[in-house]
Amino acid sequence: MTRAELFSQIQRKSSYLCVGLDPDLEKIPAHLLSEPDPIFSFCQAIIEETADFAVAYKPNIAFFEALGARGWETLAKVAEIMPKDVFTIADAKRGDIGNTSKLYAKAFFEAMNFDSVTVAPYMGKDSVTPFLEFENKWVILLALTSNVGSLDFQLIEDKTGKPLYQSVLEKSQEWGSPENLMYVVGATRGELIGEVRKVAPEHFFLVPGVGAQGGSLTDVARFGMNSTCGLLVNSSRGIIYASGEKDFAKAARKEAEKLQVEMKGLLEKYL
Numbered sequence: 432m433t434r435a436e437l438f439s440q441i442q443r444k445s446s447y448l449c450v451g452l453d454p455d456l457e458k459i460p461a462h463l464l465s466e467p468d469p470i471f472s473f474c475q476a477i478i479e480e481t482a483d484f485a486v487a488y489k490p491n492i493a494f495f496e497a498l499g500a501r502g503w504e505t506l507a508k509v510a511e512i513m514p515k516d517v518f519t520i521a522d523a524k525r526g527d528i529g530n531t532s533k534l535y536a537k538a539f540f541e542a543m544n545f546d547s548v549t550v551a552p553y554m555g556k557d558s559v560t561p562f563l564e565f566e567n568k569w570v571i572l573l574a575l576t577s578n579v580g581s582l583d584f585q586l587i588e589d590k591t592g593k594p595l596y597q598s599v600l601e602k603s604q605e606w607g608s609p610e611n612l613m614y615v616v617g618a619t620r621g622e623l624i625g626e627v628r629k630v631a632p633e634h635f636f637l638v639p640g641v642g643a644q645g646g647s648l649t650d651v652a653r654f655g656m657n658s659t660c661g662l663l664v665n666s667s668r669g670i671i672y673a674s675g676e677k678d679f680a681k682a683a684r685k686e687a688e689k690l691q692v693e694m695k696g697l698l699e700k701y702l
């Protein structure tokens with residue numbers, strides 16, 4: 432999907448919601464456990480009920496690969512049933528020496544046809560650029576993450592007083608463009624999102640951390656929205672585990688709709 436197509440979906444649905452698919456056998460409703468593929472049934476129901484409100488889906492690969500070969504089969508099935516109009520993100524946080532990265536890219540872009548993959552920047556240019564060589568596919572590079580551990584490295588300042596995440600933003604813009612490179616920026620980072628926006632005015636940000644991690648949707652829009660929205664805000668547990676009972680998919684729909692309504696207002700205010 433191109434950046435223009437993504438923006439047009441955002442306008443059409445008045446939403447920049449990404450539904451995170453982090454399906455855990457210990458958390459999904461018990462009645463699904465008797466299904467032949469409980470995780471697939473769970474994801475399928477969530478996708479069906481939230482598709483009116485979501486412009487993106489982000490399966491977190493860990494929750495699938497934890498189940499071994501069966502989990503990979505489930506992931507491939509989930510990738511196949513994604514609605515055609517949504518942006519798909521393989522949240523795999525990959526990145527390795529060039530020839531290895533190239534095969535990671537083939538796995539997610541060709542074997543499973545995802546639009547994008549999350550990539551860690553730590554190994555530098557040759558670990559990231561192989562992902563950027565696929566037409567119409569995207570790298571979503573970790574820049575300023577939502578977790579406490581982000582303080583360990585990302586905010587360390589270099590000799591010029593610039594934090595490491597800023598160097599990641601500046602350097603990586605030499606490798607990709609706003610047409611094939613997005614950044615992960617945590618919703619828990621408040622006004623720092625505005626600092627990231629100054630360094631990357633046009634790029635889309637994938638923003639996890641609203642819902643279960645407590646980030647503010649209003650702050651994200653205030654500090655992060657640009658003229659083509661520039662945001663995909665992810666919520667995983669807050670949507671998919673809204674209910675642990677038979678009504679789980681309807682409850683997920685309600686939570687997704689709540690976020691979409693809020694996003695509609697913020698798009699009207701800031702766009």
Ligand SMILES: O=C(O)c1cc(=O)[nH]c(=O)n1[C@@H]1O[C@H](COP(=O)(O)O)[C@@H](O)[C@H]1O
Pocket residue numbers: 451453491522549575576577578615616617639640641642643644665666667668669
């Ligand atoms: O790359 C990510 O998606 C990601 C980056 C980050 O900084 N923080 C973060 O929480 N995530 C992912 O976003 C999702 C957040 O889930 P919830 O906290 O349940 O909404 C999980 O799949 C995390 O792995």
